Amino acid sequence: MTDTLSTDLVHPADSADAAWWRHAVIYQIYPRSWADSDGDGVGDLPGVTARLEHLRDLGVDAVWFSPFYTSPQADAGYDVADYRDIDRLFGTLEDADAMVARAHELGLKVIVDLVPNHTSDEHVWFQEALASAPGSRERNRYIFRDGRGPGGDEPPNDWHSVFGGAGWTRVTEADGTPGQWYLHLFDSKQPDLNWDNDEVHAEFESILRFWLDRGIDGFRVDVAHGLIKEPGLPDYDAELHILDGELKPGAPKPPMWDQEGVHEVYRAWRKILDGYGEPDRILCAEAWVRPQERAVRYVRPDEMHQTFNFDFLQSQWRAADLRAVIDTSLAAADSVGAPSTWVLSNHDTVRHASRLGLPVGERRPNGISAADPQPDRELGLRRARAASTLMLALPGSAYVYQGEELGLPDSTDMPAEFRQDPTFIRTQGKEIGRDGCRVPIPWVKDAPSFGFGPSDATWLPQPAVYGEYAVDQQVGVEGSTLELYRDLLRVRRERELGTGGLAELAGYGDDVVALVNTGQGQSTLVLANLGTEPVALPEGSTVLVASGPLTDDGLVPLDTTVWATTA
Structure with missing residues (x-):
């Protein structure tokens, strides 16, 4: 020096006096895995409500909930069958109202997930589409096409599913004959909606109002960059890793992501939210878009309020990389007058306490199994604590994924028979998938399911080591990761680092x-x-x-x- x-x-x-969302720390709850009130092994809304004081004491400003809507749970709720009701796994609309009311009593804003790229194949619209003829109004709500080749036996184009395999599935028509194909960029039980259809626009604007009227403070928009597809649905055979935005050098822009038309959708939504007045209601984009200059187009003044900074999440643990991503992120966000929205972990990525325990410079894995090289747990936690301390000092907003305040590692020894991620299933285990970061979190070391619920049941098995990380083992313990987060959030608020x-x-x-x-x-x-x-x-x-x-x-x-x- x-x-x-x-x-x-x-x-x-x-x-x-910047709006709350410009500097808020927002905590993500994955409802299946936060707290189980009835002992069935699945977290639920009454369980959430009973433990919201944890978030007040932690010092966050808001909470974002992954989907709790009616769903067959083919993709852990991201396959929505009814956007206006709660899946019975999680409770009822009355339970949701009680949870929102309690959160507000504790000074917490509430953000819910919105999934507009696709529905469940059990949604009433898709069932109507299957029962209707090609070219019908019902089919036009989705992306149905005739197949190519003799008899239409080949998919309409060569697009693949993010979860592995083909991006198209052929239906059997009402008369029993092989029929059209429908697009699903994710699982076959998640048909893509047709955002060239006015009915789709009207339906989601109605859904927004339904939840805003119930007091919701905002929406995290799933696959925000994917709603609009390039006209004609041209073939696209370049290798693409959807969830990290990396393109092969020289590859053309993918025709299913980041199309210009998405911005018209969000300008219309912003007008709806602005119409609800104070306090500010917000939209946060899950948009895996590069470079930063294109990503921040989603947060121009008349569009969304936040978009996750995935470049920061994926940055290697090298000082030069971190300095560069901080500089470029802030410059890009400042160019449109938006805050940067920092994040290190979520329900789609290996927890950073494990990711940072892997060798620096390697591409991050999509899940870790017992057969893979194992993270250095001690090193990963030390780096994770340092990374979180850096992140929470940065101006703008930040998201914290449930359990990271405990220093939780991924579950890396989960037997294959327990894995439920469609990625694992559709790739026959070649991609391990996201189950390891979704395991129920520990509250009490010497209790059934580590205090997750009143029984030993958990929808995914908890590693034995999770007991060491339980909340009751860390509260009031000097130097614990939980107390570190509490100190960070307290000092961040006192010194107004979010607006600095x-x-x-x-x-x-x-x-x-x-x-x-x-x-x-x-x-x-x-x-x-x-x-x-x-x-x-x-x-x-x-x-x-x-x-x-x-x-x-x-x-x-x-x-x-x-x-x-x-x-």
Whole structure:
């Protein structure tokens, strides 16, 4: 470190009275796996309601719920059969209303998942489509096409499912003959809707109003970049990893993602939300779009409010990579006047406490099995704590996935017979899939199902090691991951880091991320050491929070992030 420290502005401060969503920390609940009230092994809404105080005490601002709608659960609820009712697995509409009311009593906003790219094949619309003739109004709500080749025996194009296999399924017509094909970019039980159809637009605008009228504060929009397909549905045979946005070098733009027409949909939705007045109701896009300049088009002033920063989630654990993604993310978001929305884990990715325990530089896996190279659990947790401490110091909003405040690792030893992810099933196990990050979380070490519910039943098996991470093993325990998160969220709020300006602090080596957040007119030093040698804080610094212990002489060791004030 040089003797003289200087700063270069990366991001200007937001206004002190910025809308809540511009700086909120939002906690994701995967309802199947958070709390089970009745002992059937599946989490439910009464279970959620009973444990909402955990989130108040944690210090988050809002909670986002993965789907709890009526569904045959082919894709854990992302195959919706009725958007206006609750699946009996989870409870009733009355349970949902009670949960929302209790959350609001505790000062928590409530965001629900909306799945507009596809429905379940058990949705009444799709059942009507199957019973109707080709070219009918009912079929036009979905993407039905005649097949190619003699007798229409080949799919209409060469598109694949994200979950593996063909992206088309042929139906049997009412007279028993082989008929048309329908598109499903996900599972065959998730037929894609036709967003060129006015009925589809009207239906989802009605669904928005249904939940807004029940007091919902916003929507996370699933596959937000996928609603509109390129006219003509042209073939696309380039290799594409949908959930990380990577294209083969030189590959053409995929015709099923990030089409211009999606923006018209969200401009219409924004008008509806704005019509509900204060407090602000929001839309958050799940849009796996690159580069950042295209991703932030979803959060222009008349469209959505937030879009997940997946570039940050996927960044390698290298200081240069982290500095670059922070700089480019803030610049892109600032170009449209939006906040960046940071995230490290969710229900579709290997938990970062495991992901960061794998060798740096390797492509992140889509699930980890017992036969795969295993993450270094201790290293992964140390890096995860450092990464979260860095993330929560950044201006903008941030999402926290259930259990990450406990330091939970993925379940990497789950036997194949328990796996339920359509990806695992459709690829015959070649892709392990997402079950490992969806395991029910532990509340009490010495209780059935680690306190998840009143019985030993869990819809996915919990690793034995989860008992070590249970809430009751961490509450009030100095140095625990839970207490670290509580401290981070408290200091973030006190020092208004979410609306702060951000500058890079010069004078450190290439293996250090050194930033200054100027929230509330105060300077908060944020220093993450990814190098092999401990580094010193500026003279006169006072540590506010640290992701791990400092050395005996007060230096910041490897894989540790510190927040500090400076003299």
